[in-house]
Amino acid sequence: MKAISIDIGGSHAVCAVIEDARILAAQRIGVADASSFAALLPELTSAARALLRECGLAAADCAGVAVSFPGIVDPFSARIFSTPKGKYDDSASVDLQQWSRERFGLPLRIENDARMALLGERFCGSLQGCGDAVMLTLGTGVGGAVMTGGCLLRGKHFQAGLGGHLPALFDGRPCICGSRGCTEAEASTWALPEICRRWPGFAQSALADAPALDFATVFQCSRTGDAVAMAVRDRCLAVWAAGIVGLIHAFDPDAVVLGGAVMQSADQILPFVKDYVHAHAWTPWGKVRIGRAALGGDAGLLGAAPLLQEGVSA
């Protein structure tokens, strides 16, 4: 199956032409105005047309357009229900299926970005042959997705399994979703600067002089023995690991896969998470496999073929 595959992020989008598990061509597009999704569509149109030309293909050679989106969406009507505050605020009024029909003459499906990453990993990554899995993406926020019995778990209102918003602390930090103490509010890239600044001893820490308070910085300063960085790191690791235990008890997977940009520090994340989960998860049948996503940033793009196939058969 050939398809146009689009991965929408907060600061950039990637447009690609894929054939099954291969990316034939791809182009990264900077998002100049993150508040407007409509403003991005003309750029996506031009990029997709240029990529099709580069591949010697016409739109009619493709089965459809697949879109990975950071929000709550209905994959089949392509309606977007909710986005992070300040990102693509006009999404609900954008008719993506009409855009795809008019520009390419193709059907369009959309899916939440964590679910697309899970679809991609199942199709051609670390979850091949595994139909019962949880995916957690550690990045700006914390994305989550669940597959059970080979089917994505979506729920009636398309919110099921959004694991970043399960509570880690009932009286914790305010979250962008309106709740408190979510895994995302307690340990994500957007929450990290405030967590660091409020940590006792921050002013004396190497973190105070760092140009950016992101996880790469926290893990780097931890390696050099900075006490505050190590304490923040250990707390975030515990939040993620406890969140994973909750997801295992809720959804009974064979495997949990961790993806997202923060996993560039997988050497400091996976050993702790594995030890914690194997010590605390109630799994009398055996051990849940804990691993790293294999496809990196391409997972969402490579979820296109299974998503469009599901659309055809639904």
Ligand SMILES: [Zn+2]
């Ligand atoms: Zn939340």
